Amino acid sequence: MYDFAVVWEWLAFAVRWLHVITGIAWIGSSFYFVALDLGLRKVPGLPVGAHGEEWQVHGGGFYHIQKYLVAPERMPDHLVWFKWESYATWLSGFAMLAIVYYAGAEIFLIDPTVMPLSVPFAIMISMASLGVGWVLYDNLCKSRLAENPTSLMVLLFLILVVMAWGYTQVFSGRAALLHLGAFTATIMSANVFFVIMPNQRIVVADLKAGRTPDPKYGKIAKLRSTHNNYLTLPVIFLMLSNHYPLAFGTEYNWLIASLVFLMGVTIRHYFNTIHAGTGNPTWTWPATAALFVIIMWLSTIGGPTETNEDQALTRFQQQFASTEGFGDVADTVRGRCSMCHAREIYWPGLIHAPKSVYLETDQDIAARAREIYLQAGRSHAMPPGNVSGMEPVERQRIVDWYDAAVAG
Structure with a gap:
C-alpha cells in the first residue's frame, strides 16, 4: 500500500516538471514576440501592408522578420500557430492543482481556522472562482473600457486585489496565493483560447476567401496580449510563493500579492520601453526595489495566518x-x-x-x-x-x- 504514496509523489513531480517546461515555452515565446513587436522598424521598401521589420542574429545565422499589421495580401503556404504552449501550461497547472490541492485538500487547501469547509465545497469554490474570474474579465474587455486601456488595467488590478483578499478569507494562506496565480493564469490562457486564436482564424479565413480582413480583430487580440504580458511575472511569483511562508503564511499575504502585481508592471514597463526604443525608464528599478522592501516589511507584521490550533482529530x-x-x-x-x-x-x-x-x-x-x-x-x-x-x-x-x- 505504501507504493501508492510513492507513485503519487512521483506523479506530482512529473506534472510539476511538465508544467515548468510548458510554462517556459509559453512565457519565452510571449516575451520574445512582445520584444519583437516593440522593436519593429518602418523602413523604405516594405511590402504592401507590412507594418515594420527587424533583423536579428542567432544561432550562427541572420533572420529578417516582417510584420503585417492586419494580414499579407495572400495566405502563406506555411504558417506556424503559437497556441499549444498556452494550452499545455494551463492544463498541466490545473492537473497540479488537482493533485496537490484537491487530493490533499484537508492539508493544503482548507484551514479550519480561516473557514471550516468541507472538501467538496472547497473544491467547488476553487473551480467556480476560476471560471467566474474569466467571465468578469472578458465582459470588461468587451465593454467601453476597451477604448481606455489604462482605466481597464487599473480596474483589473483592483479586481485582483479584491480576489487576493477574498481567497485569504476562504482558503489556507498557501492555497490563497496559489489560487490567485491560477485565477490570473486562467485569464491569460483563456485570452489565447477564446479571443486571440479565434480572431486570427477569422483573419486567415478572410484571406482564403479573398476578403480584406477587418483590422479590429488584430486590435482586440493586441489588447489581450498586452494584458498577458504584464500579468506573467506576478503569476510566476504566486506559483513559487507556496515554497516561502513569509509570502503566504503572514497576516498581510493578500497585500503582498497585490504589490507583486505592481512590481510586474514596473519591470515589464522597463523592458517594453527599452525594446521599443522610446526611452530608458530607470525610475522603474528603485520603484520595484521600494515595493519589494515594503513586501519584506509586511511579511514581518503580525503572526502567521495559519495557526493550525489543536482541535479534535479528524x-x-x-x-x-x-x-x-x-x-x-x-x-x-x-x-x-x-x-x-x-x-x-x-x-x-x-x-x-x-x-x-x-x-x-x-x-x-x-x-x-x-x-x-x-x-x-x-x-x-x-x-x-x-x-x-x-x-x-x-x-x-x-x-x-x-x-x-x-x-x-
Missing part, C-alpha cells in the same frame, strides 16, 4: 494516531523536527515554520503523516542535512508506522 488523523508505533514516531518527530516546525521557532535564523508546517501536537503529526513518511521515512530530505541527527532506526519506525496505518 477520522483520517485518528487512523494514524491510533496505529501502533505512533507514540514513538511522535516522540521522534517532536525531538528531531519541532525545533523548526513550531509555532514558536527555536532554530536560529527562522521566523516562521518552513511552509507553515507545524509538528508539535498529536494532531499536527497525524495530519502530516504522508509528508513525514515521504520526507523523513522513505527519503532523507528531512531534517535538512540531518542537522538534528535522526537515526536510521527512527526513519524505519516512521515507515513501519505509516505502512501499518495505511494497511489497516
